[in-house]
Amino acid sequence: MSKVPLTVKGAEKLRAELEELKTVVRPRIIASIATARAHGDLKENAEYHAAREQQSFAEGRIGEIEGKLSNAQVIDVTKLDANGKVVFGATVEIEDVDLEKRVVYQIVGEDEASIKDGRISIGSPIARALIGKEVGDVVTVKAPAGNVEYEILSVEYI
Template identity: 55%
Template sequence: MQKTPMTGKGLKRLEDELRRLKSEERPAIIRAIAEARSHGDLSENAEYHAARERQSFTEGRILELEEIVSTAEVIDPTSLSGDQVKFGATVTVVDEDTDKEATYQIVGVYEADIKQNLLSISSPLAKALIGKHEGDSISVPAPGGDRTYEILSVKFI
């Protein structure tokens, strides 16, 4: 079984979602199905079919989360150090064409959220950053042509 690297915060977020689905969502769906059944003919009962569809989606998500949580390997970024980019690093880069700076933390696939500057380890930018050091320049393939970034800092926080 292959382990999935993840930060403690990312694992907690997934465990919280799993707990909520099992303790709140699942019972609510069961109640909705029972209510819809009480209305009679199931073949033409839109509420029943909607509740069953919601149940199917929720059960699938529960199975997916259980698999992810069971294979999670928690890596604490604060226990790491150095100036080389690796999993958990918080990296500040500057786009060499636009001089725009950005800071990202490299995290596991299932906890990535670009809106929160959490960059998936499997993304092209993260793949280009891994193994590099402060001051290095990297080239990342992009739809509009390659982008070049300089690594300004690497921190483990």
């Protein structure tokens, strides 16, 4: 299986969620199951079935996070020698050439992407167009509504 790129912050966030699930959520669910079992007949015990469903969800998420972390290639953008080029993890300010609208995006892995937080996936059309370019370059992004041109205004590695 190929390695999946992940920023340092993204890896820390996943590790924190994994720790929370293993040390807080899992024991709480086990206690809920034990309490529900004490109430007797399990066939018609809604509390027991709800706790088992929560357990299934939590264990699934634990497995998912462990899988992601085991296949992750954690990239610390602050240690890269990118020479002003747009690379994975870089924060880029771009301006739509026609609309003169500026936006700032950080290029991250698919699991970290959140457009409302200004983080776009490395696989997105905008990120693919920006990778390898530098300040002053104009890139063309193929969008559903047609081609959009963006000028790169700044590149930061934070």
